[in-house]
Amino acid sequence: MDFLIQRLPLYIDGAWITIQLTFGGCALAFVLAMVFGIMGTIRHWLPRAISTVYVEVFRGIAALVLMFWMAFALPQLSGFRLDDMFAAILALGLNVGAYGAEVVRSSINAVPKAQVEATVALNLSWFQRTRLVVLPQAWAQMLPTFGNLVIELMKATAVVYLIGVADLTAVAQNMRESTGETVVAFIGAFILYYLIAQVLIFGMRMLERRANRKLGRTPPRGKSLKSLAQSTPVGSAGGTF
Amino acid sequence: MPPSDTPVNAESPGVEGQSLIVFDDVVKRFGDLTVLDDLNFSVAPGERVTLIGPSGSGKTTILRLLMTLEKITEGVIWVGGEPFSHMRRGQGLVRASEGYMRERRKRIGMVFQQFNLFPNMSVRQNITEAPVHVLGTPKDEANARAKELLDLVGLGEKIDAHPTQLSGGQQQRVAIARALAMQPEILLLDEVTSALDPELVAGVLDVLREVAETTDITMLCVTHEMGFARDVSHRVLMFDQGQIAEEGPPEQIFGDPKEDRTKSFLRSVLDNGF
Numbered sequence: 480m481d482f483l484i485q486r487l488p489l490y491i492d493g494a495w496i497t498i499q500l501t502f503g504g505c506a507l508a509f510v511l512a513m514v515f516g517i518m519g520t521i522r523h524w525l526p527r528a529i530s531t532v533y534v535e536v537f538r539g540i541a542a543l544v545l546m547f548w549m550a551f552a553l554p555q556l557s558g559f560r561l562d563d564m565f566a567a568i569l570a571l572g573l574n575v576g577a578y579g580a581e582v583v584r585s586s587i588n589a590v591p592k593a594q595v596e597a598t599v600a601l602n603l604s605w606f607q608r609t610r611l612v613v614l615p616q617a618w619a620q621m622l623p624t625f626g627n628l629v630i631e632l633m634k635a636t637a638v639v640y641l642i643g644v645a646d647l648t649a650v651a652q653n654m655r656e657s658t659g660e661t662v663v664a665f666i667g668a669f670i671l672y673y674l675i676a677q678v679l680i681f682g683m684r685m686l687e688r689r690a691n692r693k694l695g696r697t698p699p700r701g702k703s704l705k706s707l708a709q710s711t712p713v714g715s716a717g718g719t720f
Numbered sequence: 721m722p723p724s725d726t727p728v729n730a731e732s733p734g735v736e737g738q739s740l741i742v743f744d745d746v747v748k749r750f751g752d753l754t755v756l757d758d759l760n761f762s763v764a765p766g767e768r769v770t771l772i773g774p775s776g777s778g779k780t781t782i783l784r785l786l787m788t789l790e791k792i793t794e795g796v797i798w799v800g801g802e803p804f805s806h807m808r809r810g811q812g813l814v815r816a817s818e819g820y821m822r823e824r825r826k827r828i829g830m831v832f833q834q835f836n837l838f839p840n841m842s843v844r845q846n847i848t849e850a851p852v853h854v855l856g857t858p859k860d861e862a863n864a865r866a867k868e869l870l871d872l873v874g875l876g877e878k879i880d881a882h883p884t885q886l887s888g889g890q891q892q893r894v895a896i897a898r899a900l901a902m903q904p905e906i907l908l909l910d911e912v913t914s915a916l917d918p919e920l921v922a923g924v925l926d927v928l929r930e931v932a933e934t935t936d937i938t939m940l941c942v943t944h945e946m947g948f949a950r951d952v953s954h955r956v957l958m959f960d961q962g963q964i965a966e967e968g969p970p971e972q973i974f975g976d977p978k979e980d981r982t983k984s985f986l987r988s989v990l991d992n993g994f
Contacts, residue, residue, distance in 0.1 A: 596789050597836035601850035601902060602826055611849055615840035694839045695884030 482660055483667045493650030494671045500567055500636040500646060501675070505629055507572025508579050515576070516583020517609065530580060537577035543638045546570035550642040567639040575632045579625065586620035587613055619690035626683035630676055637672075647671055739798075740765040740906065740938050741786070746795035748781055748962075755781045757962035759795070765905075768932055768939040770949040770970070773959030774985055779942040783908040786940070787830045788821045799824060799906070826854075829904030833911040835891040837883040837898070843870070844879045847898045855902065862901070869897035873927045889920030893927050900931070907931075909941040913948075921945070928952065944989060950974055958982045 483490070511533075519530035537545075549566035553559070561569070590613050598608040640649035651668035655661045691697070739762035748756040755778045763769050771779040784790040785797060785805070796813060797805040806813035807820045816824070837846050847869060848862040857865070870876045873893035875886075883891055892912055899907060909928065913921040925948045932939065932952040943949055949956060949970060956973040958966040958981070966979040977983050 593832065593834055593836045594838065596787075597832065597838070599789060599825075600787055600828075600830040600832075600899070602822060602854050603850060604822070604854075607853050611853065612838050612840065616838075695882040 482658075482663050486654060486667070489650050489654070490647065490667050490671055493645060493647035493668075494675065496564075496645055497633070497636050497647040497672075498675060500564070500571065500639060500644070501629075501633040501679070503564075503568035504571035504575060504632050504636065507568060508575040508628070508632065509625075511572060511576030512579025512583050515580035516587065519580060519584035520587045530584070534577045534580050537573045538581075540574070542570055542574040542635050543641065545574060546639065546642055563639075563642050563644050567636070567642060567644055571632055571635055575628050575635070578628055582621050582624045582628070583617070586617040589620055590616045616694065619687070619694050619696075622683065622687045622690055626680065626687070629679050629683060633675060633679060634672070738762075738764060740767075740800060741940075742798040743782070744796045744798065746785070746797060747793045748778070748785065748790065749793045755962050756785075759963065761957065761964060761967075763938060763940065766936040766938055767955065768941065768953045770953040770956045771940065771942045771959060772944075772946075772949065772956060772973075772985070772989075773965070774988075777959040778962040779959050780910055783830065783910050783940060783942060786828060786906070786908055788816075788825050791815075799827070826902075827905040828908065829899035829902050829906070830908040830910065831892070831895050831899050831912050833914050835883075835888070835895045835915070837891055837895055839883055841883075842879075843875070843881050843883065843886070843894050846883065846894060847901045850898070851901050865901060866897070869900055870894070872900075872930065873897050874923070887920060888916045889923045892916065892920075892924045896924070896927055896931070904937060906938045906940070909939060909943070911942050911944070913943070913945055946974060946986070946989060958985065960985070 515530045515533045518526040519534070521527060546567055549561055549570050550563060553561065553566075594612055594616065595608065598612050603611065636646055637648040639646050640652060647668050651664045654664035654667070658664065741763040743759050743761050746756055746759040747754065755776075757778075759778075759782075771782060773779055781790060785792055786799075792805040795805075796803055802824070803813050803816070804821075804824050805816055807816045837843075838849075841849065844863065844866055847866040848857075848859070851857040851862045851865070852859055867876060867879060870879055873896055875890055875893055875897070878886060878890065878894075883894065886894065892915075896912075912928070913924050916924065925945060928941075928948070929952055931937065939952070941949070941953065953970050955967060956970050957964050958973060958977075958979070960981045965981045966973065966977065973982065974986065977986060
């Protein structure tokens with residue numbers, strides 16, 4: 480335990496890099512998912528085709544290979560070297576954005592046709608319809624899957640040490656090599672990854688709740704410790720037979 | 721019949737000036753199924769027309785064509801003396817573009833069987849968003865108008881409620897207010913009480929009676945509520961198999977139908993307790 484506490488600042492530095500990668504990757508993935516997802520629902524063939532190409536290409540390439548390519552191949556081809564952090568964020572964002580685009584597309588398509596017909600009856604333009612009616616309704620549908628993707632992306636950041644970024648995994652790895660304390664070094668990483676994930680899950684749940692409330696739905700409540708404590712324990716009503 | 725993408729006669733039918741809506745040899749097919757078969761009829765400004773007939777007879781399709789929710793197969797629809805399903809090009813008519821349809825359908829509003837309120841908006845937003853964004857109405861004015869319309873449909877106090885907090889009948893009354901907020905010249909009512917519990921039907925019909933009495937909006941109404949049809953409509957069209965089987969004033973259609981198809985339809989409707 481002392482081992483971890485002494486080295487906590489190093490872990491925190493690593494975790495901070497992991498958090499930056501996660502948020503950067505998520506931000507990029509979100510924008511790409513929205514743009515290509517919406518393009519995938521447009522009737523004209525061209526935006527649809529562009530969306531399909533993006534999704535199929537970047538879903539099919541392993542994020543790690545993409546990252547290697549950005550960090551090592553691109554400089555050779557173009558003579559221009561991306562910042563390692565930026566290359567990592569780009570690779571993660573492009574990869575997860577492709578999954579996200581599919582989520583956006585299918586969520587938009589799941590908005591009932593009758594809702595779209597009502598917007599036609601009110602003479603809304605495509606843009607107005609999308610912004611005012613379709614996206615707000617599709618949003619609630621997207622969020623649970625987005626939640627999974629956010630966690631996936633966070634965990635996928637664990638490979639960036641391979642292109643030389645000093646994230647949480649890199650810190651644990653260095654610790655192991657320099658001290659030989661393999662078990663403890665990785666337990667530190669476990670705990671911090673788990674904590675980051677919990678915060679992300681909590682944040683996504685809040686967004687989901689809010690989205691459902693806006694649609695007038697009461698979201699199914701997960702069992703919290705508080706609600707478990709409040710419920711009557713089995714058998715406590717005894718003696719009334 | 722020429723396919724309707726090729727130019728067809730661009731002469732407005734002779735009834736121009738008297739008719740607000742004209743269906744000119746309209747055919748609508750879904751695949752092999754012909755829903756509207758060479759249909760001709762017209763509606764005068766301010767006229768309230770009820771469409772009755774067995775399900776599958778094409779009544780709802782007429783409303784959906786007018787709302788541009790379906791594309792016409794053959795023939796032309798005219799609104800206000802101008803082509804509606806088509807647009808003029810040179811001497812002829814070609815199929816209307818999205819932009820043209822958007823311009824032309826401004827004057828038309830529709831109320832749906834399943835209300836179709838937007839669940840991501842409050843009652844107020846349901847009524848104000850389209851006037852604000854489409855007509856450019858200032859927000860304050862749209863809000864004041866929403867309040868007026870909600871008072872008209874008896875739901876003034878529900879302005880900040882959420883649609884899911886309302887009963888079906890209340891939701892439908894909000895949907896009527898929402899359609900009226902766009903100040904339509906033509907209001908299409910597609911079986912607006914069919915999805916409601918029986919005790920909620922009267923409230924919605926009362927609102928529509930009020931609208932009919934106090935405005936000069938042209939109404940096309942598909943309904944199984946024969947009492948309502950008799951009270952508010954100037955004319956009743958009885959549809960069967962995509963064609964008009966019989967038409968006339970409500971007293972004649974309900975009191976003294978000529979066609980056997982009309983008689984048997986009315987009998988079946990009455991037997992079902994409508």
